[in-house]
Amino acid sequence: MVTNQIRSKMSKLRSACFLVFFFSSFLLQSQETLQNIDSALTVLRKAPNDTAKVGLLLAIARHYNITHLDSAKAFAEDGIRLAETLKYPYGKMMNLNVLGNYFERKTNYEKAMTEYNKALDIAKATNSTKGFAVILNNIATIHIRRGDYQKAIPLLFEALKAEEKLGNKTGIAQAYNNIGVAYYYLQDFDKTTQYLTRALEMQEALGNFAGLQNGYNNVGAIYDYQQKYDDAIASYSKALAISKQLGDTKEQASNLTNIALAYSKKGDFTTCERLFLESIALREAAQDFNGMAHSYTSFGESLRLQKRLKKSEEYLLKGVALAKQYDIKLSLKEGYSSLSELAKDQNDYKKANTYLYDFIAVKDSILNEKNSQIIQETETKYQTExxxxxxxxxxxxxxxxxxxxxxxxxxxxxxxxxxxxxxxxxxxxxxxxxxxxxxxxxxxxxxxxxxxxxxxxxxxxxxxxxxxxxxxxxxxxxxxxxxxxxxxxxxxxxxxxxxxxxxxxxxxxxxxxxxxxxxxx
Amino acid sequence: MNYESVIGFALFFCAIAGITLYFVLRNKRLEKSHKIKRQQLSEAIVLHKTQIAIRENALNKYHFLRYNLDEALVVQTNINI
Incomplete structure (x- = not known):
């Protein structure tokens, strides 16, 4: 009886949590891709070793973080070294942040966290409120990616306060967006809607192109949750168009996964498969392990619904393995959930039960009572303040x-x-x-x-x-x-x-x- | 009422009192000068009136024929029969 209840809840949650939300940590970078990278590289070769060169290295690293991820690291590291030589703490902080972005995109969350913490120390030492807000937001995104929402939400509220103090509307919108995302994963959909709506309204008012991409994607997720799949696909498609225009392949892959999931729920498995494969190809090319884990599990679930059980198991296991390797709790949870359902479809109830317990363990690690209390306290504290x-x-x-x-x-x-x-x-x-x-x-x-x-x-x-x-x-x-x-x-x-x-x-x-x-x- | 208001009111009343006092003193000075002028004019008029009155009185007392006779008549000391 209890198992059935859990299965029912799991099934309900799956429909919601299979969506991928976008964090705003890369927004700044995506807004600042260089129009002519070759000219920038030419200027860099001739540039003297001064603070301007640190800024140029930063811009190039940001550009490559979006377009050619593997090239970004070297420029960011050069920027850090030069900033150290010049005793230019702001330059070092910004380059450390970009290096953290790089590691985050490479799904190396440990290293990303290390770089962000170094940057945060500089932000604190230099009293840089802007740096403090951005880095806190980025640290929070790492926690969200790891499923540590109880750690992420207080940091996001702190980042929000810092942005409010600065009066930076773009930053405030990003913080609202990320808080909404965190609440989404905590299944507090009222708060999700509340924060995401605020974020989208602000992005629209600001005319922020990249922010709108994020907003459309998240609004699509809400439609998806409400089972308005056509509206969801329309919203995701708008986000995809913006991602393509920005040349951000990683975001494109995420948008494609979301659209594919919506088509899967509509029962259009042909379009769904085409989009999933397109998304997986993009993610594999970018070595985006987080995205790959998500795409594998999502595609596996879609295949399960099509009763292509063998292929479904293959993708689900690949997704779970990656999620375990890179400590991606969300994909791990969804993977176990789908594997449990798959085992049930295969009439292997023992296996289904094992996966179900694994699912519950991961889910509980994400949503335990203490965490909820902490999050509630943080929310109350923020609202009180x-x-x-x-x-x-x-x-x-x-x-x-x-x-x-x-x-x-x-x-x-x-x-x-x-x-x-x-x-x-x-x-x-x-x-x-x-x-x-x-x-x-x-x-x-x-x-x-x-x-x-x-x-x-x-x-x-x-x-x-x-x-x-x-x-x-x-x-x-x-x-x-x-x-x-x-x-x-x-x-x-x-x-x-x-x-x-x-x-x-x-x-x-x-x-x-x-x-x-x-x-x- | 705060400290500034009290100071403001005090200054305002001082200004009013100062202006009033200045005009009162000025008026008094004008009155004084006017009084002196008036007195001088009155004295001059009185002087003229007195002179006229004295002369008038003297003229009224004058008897033309008698005085002229007194002067004209020749007293005859020698009786020539």
Whole structure:
């Protein structure tokens, strides 16, 4: 009963785990293949031993890592030696990383890990966050290839944090992609979808050609898992087209294997076989042992489904042998699973049971409870840190808003204060002007009054002068006339009455003239 | 309210008080100068008025005929019969 349950689960898992996901460790290299390698080699021969030459050696090694793998090693090693001579740690770190890539592609994971660790030490010593992120990612891919997901996921989250710190969107997308891949192998398909979707969205937004190849491949895998094989084939084909354009034979072989698997599940075994053989040929030519192990086991499983049991066993055994040799747990697990099913088909239940136990042992080594716990803790830690970061960002935003509000308030209060000062100043100036005007008006009135009184005074003075003149001249003369007339009347007492009256009349008239003169003045 | 705000408000009120004080003192100075001018003008007017009043009074008291007679009349000391 228990065995049947395990078989059922195994069968379900097989459909999912037979897919090959792409890691992003080679993306940088595939983006930087040289257009004209011959020119680069010519320049290299004449180049002086300086840091530029280290960079050139690095570029050539990267190029050969994609196109002619065996040629890459010598250039990377030359780069390391020259960087050591020049005491150029960054150059050494980058060349060590490329050498690690080389060993990874050669399925020599031990050596790859050694080179990556050396590069990581330099990244730590030089505080190179970018180097740290890339190398951690590459170390994580080695762990994934070995099936050590519990080791890979924390490293990938660390790489993700470093990329986020740098704000490197391409790096973040790669980290998301690799985390999604790791979750895929851990059969956490919700998280796989979540991380791969994020990665693909970012790659599309960035227009990253090589990243898109990776994304299409992984999206194809999800369709494959959902048994939408036509969609899966379409997605894989897009990835294959990009791989061909990049000239990356290793990725081409992987894409072909995936397409072949989809056709196998559709029941189109003719196309499936053609594609598998094409893929195997490419991998054998590239000496890609990891890929070969995967292709052999996948093709073996496909042959088993076609009931070509003899040929199936041959390929499955080849795949398992390679997987054992190079410690490729995933292929080993799938190989044992298929061998168990094959033995069941051959009615050899004892053998089937043995393979089943082998399968369970490998599977448990990949997915044990402790590992799951560690992975869960890592995920929680990452999410917590991300939330804390978000909280900090929100706080910073709030502080910024608060600062803006304060600035605004200061501006409002400042403006109000300025208006108040200007208003007060205006009022005071106006008041002062009003006071000045009032004073001037009063002064004007006083000046007018003074002018009038001065004129009046002068006039009076003039009149007085005329009075004096009259008094001194005409007055005296008129008085003399009156006096003379009085004397005449006195002297001639017996004069006629008429004459006397006449003289009195003249005297009165003269007196009247004096009075009138006085009144006139 | 933080330290900067308190300082800001204090400076603002000091500025207001300073401006107000300056204008009050300036107005007082203007008032003083105006008062002196007004006083000078008033004094001049009063002086003129007094002069006019004195002269007017003197003129009113003046009797033309009498004064002229006093001057014109010749006192005869020798009686010639």
């Amino acid at each position: 991300k939330k804390e970061k978000e909280i900090l960002q929100q706080r910073a935003q709030l502080a910024e808003k608060d600062l803006q509000v304060r600035k605004k308030n200061t501006l409002v209060y400042g403006g109000f204060g300025l208006a108040l000062v200007l208003g007060l100043l205006g009022y005071l100036v106006y008041n002062q002007q009003k006071l000045k005007n009032r004073q001037l008006r009063k002064e004007g009135q006083l000046r007018t009054a003074l002018a009038q009184i001065e004129t009046q005074n002068r006039l009076q003075e003039q009149r007085l002068r005329i009075s004096r003149d009259l008094h001194d001249n005409i007055g005296a003369q008129l008085t003399f006339i009156i006096s003379s007339l009085d004397n005449l009347k006195y002297s001639f007492k017996d004069m006629e009455t008429t004459l006397s009256q006449k003289l009195s009349g003249i005297s009165s008239f003269t007196s009247q003239t004096i009075y009138e003169l006085r009144d006139t003045i």
